[in-house]
Amino acid sequence: MLCAHFLFDCLVLPLNILIRIRNTLSSSVFALFRRLSTMTIPKTIPMNMIVAVDASNGIAKDNSLPWHLPQEYKHFQSGTIKTNDPAKKNVVLMGRKCWESIPTKFRPLKNRINVVLSRAMPREISDDFLVLNDFDEAIRILTTTEPFASRVETIWNVGGKEVYALGLAHPLMKDLVITRIQKGFDTDVAFPEVDWENFERNDDFDGKEIEEKGLVYTINSYTRKTFGK
Structure with a gap:
């Protein structure tokens, strides 16, 4: 039963923690896209x-x-x-x-x-x-x-x-x-x-x-x- 309770606790994490995780991931993804947009992509030499x-x-x-x-x-x-x-x-x-x-x-x-x-x-x-x-x-x-x-x-x-x-x-x-x-x-x-x-x-x-x-x-x-x- 201990395992079942632990799994249940994980599934019902407090809402504020879930929001924090979401915001962290969103910020990371945004930063990645911003970095990619400013990168200079080398042109192919024909x-x-x-x-x-x-x-x-x-x-x-x-x-x-x-x-x-x-x-x-x-x-x-x-x-x-x-x-x-x-x-x-x-x-x-x-x-x-x-x-x-x-x-x-x-x-x-x-x-x-x-x-x-x-x-x-x-x-x-x-x-x-x-x-x-x-x-x-x-x-x-x-x-x-x-x-x-x-x-x-x-x-x-x-x-x-x-x-x-x-x-x-x-x-x-x-x-x-x-x-x-x-x-x-x-x-x-x-x-x-x-x-x-x-x-x-x-x-x-x-x-x-x-x-x-x-x-x-x-x-x-x-x-x-x-x-x-």
């Missing part, structure tokens, strides 16, 4: 991709571009440098062969954080230059560790083929900016297959034909439909 392809989807021959289009290269430069926040920088993420294809005098690419993926080069992590051997590790370091997480606005995937393929499959993949040259070249590397059902064209570029050095090309940008969802 990964964009930029590439130029010929009529057969080729992108390179003997580790170099088969075409010479200065204006198209300026498009690459400005696109990968420009930020909305002047206090931040963009990343150019590339494989070792892509890095080696850049003339020495232009390495690293200025005004950007250069990240090279390589198993042959020694590991290095500095403010504006990183050498890492794993794609996922590079994305993790850039998006979750300082000083990069607060300095980086956009990660620009600039190739080559394997790095492009990894980027297309990554959840942070957002925009694909593609120059299509209306001529076929002798190439030995092709851009990976894209499931265009997963992308929709945006209005960053008008897609009009551009003529340069006897070649005609268009520039279009596509956003992955599931980005941020």
